[in-house]
Amino acid sequence: MRLSRYFLPVLKENPAEAQIVSHRYMLRAGMIKQQAAGIYSWLPLGFKVLRRIEQIVHEEQTRAGHIPLLMPTLQPADLWRESGRYDDYGQEMLRIKDRQDREMLYGPTNEEMITDIFRAHVNSYKDLPLTLYHIQWKFRDEMRPRFGVMRGREFLMKDGYNFDVDREAALHSYNRHMVSYLRTYERMGLTAIPMRADSGPIGGDDTHEFLVLASTGESEVFFDSAVTELRLGNRDVDYDNREAVAAVCKEFTTLYARTDETHDAALFDAIPEERRKVARGIEVGQIFYFGTKYSASMGAEVVTKEGTKVPVEMGSHGIGVSRLLGAIIEASHDDKGIIWPEGVTPFHAGIVNLKQGDAAADAACAGLEAALIKAGLDPLYDDRDERAGAKFATMDLIGLPWRITVGPRGLEKGIVELTSRRTGVSEEMTPEAAVAKLITIYEGHK
Ligand code: 5CA
Numbered sequence: 001m002r003l004s005r006y007f008l009p010v011l012k013e014n015p016a017e018a019q020i021v022s023h024r025y026m027l028r029a030g031m032i033k034q035q036a037a038g039i040y041s042w043l044p045l046g047f048k049v050l051r052r053i054e055q056i057v058h059e060e061q062t063r064a065g066h067i068p069l070l071m072p073t074l075q076p077a078d079l080w081r082e083s084g085r086y087d088d089y090g091q092e093m094l095r096i097k098d099r100q101d102r103e104m105l106y107g108p109t110n111e112e113m114i115t116d117i118f119r120a121h122v123n124s125y126k127d128l129p130l131t132l133y134h135i136q137w138k139f140r141d142e143m144r145p146r147f148g149v150m151r152g153r154e155f156l157m158k159d160g161y162n163f164d165v166d167r168e169a170a171l172h173s174y175n176r177h178m179v180s181y182l183r184t185y186e187r188m189g190l191t192a193i194p195m196r197a198d199s200g201p202i203g204g205d206d207t208h209e210f211l212v213l214a215s216t217g218e219s220e221v222f223f224d225s226a227v228t229e230l231r232l233g234n235r236d237v238d239y240d241n242r243e244a245v246a247a248v249c250k251e252f253t254t255l256y257a258r259t260d261e262t263h264d265a266a267l268f269d270a271i272p273e274e275r276r277k278v279a280r281g282i283e284v285g286q287i288f289y290f291g292t293k294y295s296a297s298m299g300a301e302v303v304t305k306e307g308t309k310v311p312v313e314m315g316s317h318g319i320g321v322s323r324l325l326g327a328i329i330e331a332s333h334d335d336k337g338i339i340w341p342e343g344v345t346p347f348h349a350g351i352v353n354l355k356q357g358d359a360a361a362d363a364a365c366a367g368l369e370a371a372l373i374k375a376g377l378d379p380l381y382d383d384r385d386e387r388a389g390a391k392f393a394t395m396d397l398i399g400l401p402w403r404i405t406v407g408p409r410g411l412e413k414g415i416v417e418l419t420s421r422r423t424g425v426s427e428e429m430t431p432e433a434a435v436a437k438l439i440t441i442y443e444g445h446k
Pocket residue numbers: 108109110111140142149150151152153155157158159160202283284285286288316317318319320321322323
């Protein structure tokens with residue numbers, strides 16, 4: 001993409017309404033525009049990152065054997081009367097009437113609708129296990145929408161629902177989700193710690209929230225610092241192997257890590273003092289096991305091997321897809337702007353032409369752009385007639401992890417400069433070597 005033809009409305013001034021750094025940088029980098037309290041348009045740069053995050057979520061869900069579908073945003077109220085949640089949900093639910101005076105709502109979550117789909121089509125243990133998920137917009141009329149996409153009213157969520165014949169199988173589905181989430185967040189460059197939490201309006205006995213530590217986080221969390229060292233890495237976990245999946249979950253949930261709702265001071269005090277941490281965190285996901293809460297009230301039953309009819313065992317599992325943009329920026333930025341991890345960056349590299357209009361510099365930039373595209377990478381070429389300082393400031397603000405700087409003086413020696421946004425370290429090399437290095441860097445991130 002050439003910057004002269006792109007739509008990147010960067011702001012010079014700090015927007016007064018933004019209280020935290022991720023909100024400030026998302027507005028300044030031209031990623032989002034507020035349309036109403038907690039409701040945003042996704043401008044091209046923000047939309048690109050959102051799509052990259054969705055892509056990682058899809059890849060990790062399908063790797064775990066979960067099946068994508070798409071449910072609507074609007075739902076009939078009657079479905080929620082069956083589970084009893086229509087009255088329970090309160091003012092967070094946006095209620096609407098259509099022209100026939102039928103009561104509708106903009107879905108804050110989809111337990112009822114997925115249970116309705118299940119009961120219409122499945123009635124035997126032979127069709128289980130089954131996990132269906134979608135990535136769809138949700139609406140919650142939050143009392144205090146704030147911090148940009150972090151606590152929106154309209155927000156994008158991945159929500160998945162497992163259906164299993166018994167409790168043991170459902171717990172395996174819960175564990176499988178936990179492992180797939182650990183992989184998902186690590187690919188985004190995040191450390192998200194599973195913490196024992198409270199189930200709130202979704203209900204159920206077992207639930208973990210995934211928290212990214214950040215001083216601006218809304219949740220107070222208590223943990224053993226050793227938990228922050230755990231990494232899944234490139235382990236190849238067999239998602240069908242119950243013991244193997246459970247072992248990973250045990251590894252990640254044995255050390256003390258809880259949100260304030262489930263915090264237990266006595267257990268916390270048993271941790272060696274130097275490892276006892278109280279901090280703040282951003283909740284980027286939550287998984288729930290709630291058994292037959294929805295299937296029993298809505299008549300979603302299956303015939304077991306023994307021939308008896310039982311309500312299907314269920315859980316639900318959410319990732320805050322749009323919130324993740326804010327969380328990643330909170331975790332990865334400096335005073336010049338965003339620093340995107342390679343896994344989610346909107347463009348793989350920026351190309352800065354120090355002397356637009358210089359024949360050699362223009363040709364070298366166009367050549368680099370073409371070579372990167374040919375290699376399957378997505379560069380952003382700043383071909384505007386601007387000062388070098390302004391071009392660098394834009395690149396630093398929008399946070400592309402790598403920048404290639406091209407100028408007539410370097411080209412005389414046959415070199416360009418490759419700079420890491422994270423370390424600030426620059427290396428001189430030939431344009432071919434810069435392309436080759438970027439190909440290697442992104443090999444693990446496609
Ligand atoms: N049905 C379950 C799981 S699918 C559910 O709704 N879980 S949830 O309420 O925990 O939401 C899932 C994730 O969505 C949260 O972990 C959080 O990351 C994100 N989320 C929730 N509310 C908002 C909001 N107002 N703005 C942005 N993201 C949100």
